[in-house]
Amino acid sequence: MINISRPQIGEEEKAAVLKVLESGQLAQGPRVQEFEEKFAQWTDTKYAVATSSGTAALHVALLAHGIGLGDEVITTSFSFIASANCVLYTGARPVFADIEPDYFMLDPRKIEAKITSKTKAIIPVHLFGQMSDMDPIAELAAKYNLTIVEDACQSHGARYNGKKVGAWGTACYSFYPTKNMTTIEGGMITTNDPKIAEQARLIRNHGSPKRYLHEIVGFNFRMTDLQAAIGISQLAKVDRWNEQRKKNAVTLTAGLNNIPGVHPPLVRPGSEHVFHQYTVRVTQRDAALEKLSHKGIGVGVYYPIPIHAQPLYKKMGYQDHLPVSDAASLEVLSLPVHPALSQYELDTIIDAVRSLAE
Ligand SMILES: Cc1ncc(COP(=O)(O)O)c(C=O)c1O
Numbered sequence: 001m002i003n004i005s006r007p008q009i010g011e012e013e014k015a016a017v018l019k020v021l022e023s024g025q026l027a028q029g030p031r032v033q034e035f036e037e038k039f040a041q042w043t044d045t046k047y048a049v050a051t052s053s054g055t056a057a058l059h060v061a062l063l064a065h066g067i068g069l070g071d072e073v074i075t076t077s078f079s080f081i082a083s084a085n086c087v088l089y090t091g092a093r094p095v096f097a098d099i100e101p102d103y104f105m106l107d108p109r110k111i112e113a114k115i116t117s118k119t120k121a122i123i124p125v126h127l128f129g130q131m132s133d134m135d136p137i138a139e140l141a142a143k144y145n146l147t148i149v150e151d152a153c154q155s156h157g158a159r160y161n162g163k164k165v166g167a168w169g170t171a172c173y174s175f176y177p178t179k180n181m182t183t184i185e186g187g188m189i190t191t192n193d194p195k196i197a198e199q200a201r202l203i204r205n206h207g208s209p210k211r212y213l214h215e216i217v218g219f220n221f222r223m224t225d226l227q228a229a230i231g232i233s234q235l236a237k238v239d240r241w242n243e244q245r246k247k248n249a250v251t252l253t254a255g256l257n258n259i260p261g262v263h264p265p266l267v268r269p270g271s272e273h274v275f276h277q278y279t280v281r282v283t284q285r286d287a288a289l290e291k292l293s294h295k296g297i298g299v300g301v302y303y304p305i306p307i308h309a310q311p312l313y314k315k316m317g318y319q320d321h322l323p324v325s326d327a328a329s330l331e332v333l334s335l336p337v338h339p340a341l342s343q344y345e346l347d348t349i350i351d352a353v354r355s356l357a358e
Pocket of ligand 1: 053054055056079080082083125151153154173174175176186187
């Protein structure tokens with residue numbers, strides 16, 4: 001079986017975890033602070049605030065920007081549920097705009113029609129390791145005075161026109177085990193705004209600037225030193241892993257060209273795709289899924305049901321018509337691209353996909 005992801009936990013991570021266990025300081029402490037400082041440096045941002053998950057990072061970031069009851073936030077329906085649920089947690093309403101057919105991300109041309117007097121923010125989701133079309137999105141945000149919260153949970157290290165994730169405002173990352181780097185569970189918020197960083201730190205820790213003093217309603221969304229120790233080790237390797245993901249993607253695309261009904265992923269001109277997922281479009285997706293699984297290829301479908309069509313959202317009365325998102329959910333298929341793949345495994349994946357056309 002060639003798994004769709006294979007988390008890389010090496011001797012450095014094991015040693016770092018042991019050191020924390022032996023230190024007696026297990027919960028949020030010096031390792032979290034060190035991880036935050038190193039992550040801010042790596043993303044060229046001023047502040048980084050670690051959280052217990054990517055979902056918590058998004059939730060805290062929206063609250064730190066003052067998003068709440070009565071507000072609307074525009075995002076994509078073609079994402080993991082957390083990209084929209086984070087808006088619900090604040091009391092605001094997620095509003096979905098359709099996606100670009102080529103890259104599966106928010107289509108800037110579809111956003112303006114969704115803006116109302118209640119719109120406060122846009123959450124572009126940088127899906128599969130590639131960034132949303134940030135220039136036109138940033139133009140709209142400036143025109144209507146909207147906050148941008150980048151959902152970078154799948155795009156550690158990606159770039160758009162030479163700029164890194166996080167250059168447009170507040171960005172949120174996930175370190176779930178399948179991601180380009182992991183802390184097992186964990187998340188991070190980056191920002192250049194000291195007030196947003198301060199507010200995020202308060203919200204993450206029960207609104208508490210110091211022990212047993214509570215200024216606002218907050219949560220326990222803290223990261224532990226154990227997780228941060230793993231994160232520090234992973235951060236030292238993620239650039240190398242991203243390079244390997246990119247090389248694997250080049251190999252896959254070269255091998256998968258000209259197969260009828262199979263369309264390899266496109267890379268947006270001027271952008272650097274870090275291939276969290278290698279997602280092809282396949283006309284007979286479900287048949288391909290079954291055949292590839294049968295051959296031992298760990299395939300995934302991200303995402304089979306767009307968020308607006310989830311039972312939860314239907315119950316809330318959502319009746320969006322988002323034809324590009326709906327079509328994508330029927331045709332996407334992700335193949336293994338992780339950095340631990342051998343040449344033999346890459347060849348096996350290519351042969352298996354080529355055999356679909358036989
Ligand atoms: C696009 C996107 N947003 C948000 C999240 C939530 O991150 P987490 O699973 O760390 O809560 C994920 C990860 O699963 C994701 O892929």
